[in-house]
């Protein structure tokens with residue numbers, strides 16, 4: 001019986017650094033293929049601005065759970081009106097806590113671990129979504145373009161937060177973290193990336209304050225560092241991570257010197273006392289952009305970064321836009337480093353092997369492959385993702401819980 005010549009499939013990665021165990025805070029992970037925070041806009045509406053995790057969400061997270069694996073939830077509102085989008089869950093009402101408890105129980109029943117990504121959207125929150133209240137941010141600069149509700153952001157510019165509001169929002173982050181533990185989460189990831197509230201303090205094209213929370217980088221990092229410290233003190237620093245995106249352009253952020261400014265922030269994080277120092281920092285690669293493709297993003301960054309703006313001695317002259325210097329600074333404080341953005345089966349293992357990250361965060365591939373760690377471990381083909389169902393679909397299961405698990409194809413004799 002003549003068999004067809006076998007076409008070599010993708011190489012199994014089971015012996016690569018991706019499948020070595022990792023201690024992350026108090027968790028002992030079996031491998032380093034982690035699920036990205038992914039807003040999917042499929043939580044159930046309970047009332048105005050309150051969306052609750054439902055059975056469909058339980059199924060989605062359970063499908064992607066695996067023994068010793070690490071998952072991040074979609075961005076989750078820390079308080080009423082922290083959000084900017086319909087279908088995005090919160091962690092502030094009793095119903096949300098019990099909805100999430102079903103999710104965390106399901107993940108734990110499969111031997112997995114899950115952190116809740118907690119956010120405040122700041123100026124990305126349209127007024128119609130906030131019961132008419134004006135959105136707040138570091139300054140009064142609106143995002144250009146339209147919000148999801150169809151209104152122009154510039155028609156509802158944000159109001160700069162008062163110092164009291166900054167302090168109360170810091171407390172809200174810490175309180176949300178406590179509620180996340182009540183809901184059974186293993187910890188929280190503070191969303192300090194992608195142009196949302198914390199990032200609106202970090203990026204110098206957005207933060208135009210003249211008080212102790214704006215101006216010099218030391219001041220722009222004050223609120224993010226206070227949130228980190230308060231959250232660590234609330235639930236234990238070994239249960240806390242933060243996501244950052246120095247090179248982010250999304251939501252109109254464009255810092256004048258990301259290398260220098262985020263190096264400062266990382267140095268501050270690395271030198272925090274142990275009780276306030278997060279277990280990990282999770283960063284988005286410069287190449288990833290919500291709108292531009294990889295080449296266009298790298299070209300834009302190269303054109304924008306002036307030659308003398310490296311992270312002083314830390315930066316590599318060869319590639320001024322890289323996460324590696326930040327990783328090295330954080331390693332001095334024993335802070336683990338998770339990298340995201342454009343990873344696939346060809347480039348992920350190398351990133352860990354070269355010690356440029358401790359673990360890799362997969363977004364779109366994880367979304368479309370509920371059994372992604374197994375597929376990478378064994379060299380199995382991947383399902384393609386469908387962009388049209390990223391942010392909701394009709395019915396909501398479509399592109400959410402209906403991506404198939406890998407099934408071996410029956411062998412056809414005589415083929």
Ligand SMILES: Cc1cc2nc3c(=O)[nH]c(=O)nc-3n(C[C@H](O)[C@H](O)[C@H](O)COP(=O)(O)O)c2cc1C
Nearest residue numbers: 036037038039074075340341342343362363364390
């Ligand atoms: C549908 C979708 C939703 C996302 N939602 C979030 C989110 O809630 N929080 C966040 O920090 N990043 C979010 N991101 C960014 C991803 O976490 C990730 O950084 C990005 O997809 C790049 O990784 P990838 O190349 O592996 O997809 C989202 C991305 C996508 C595609």
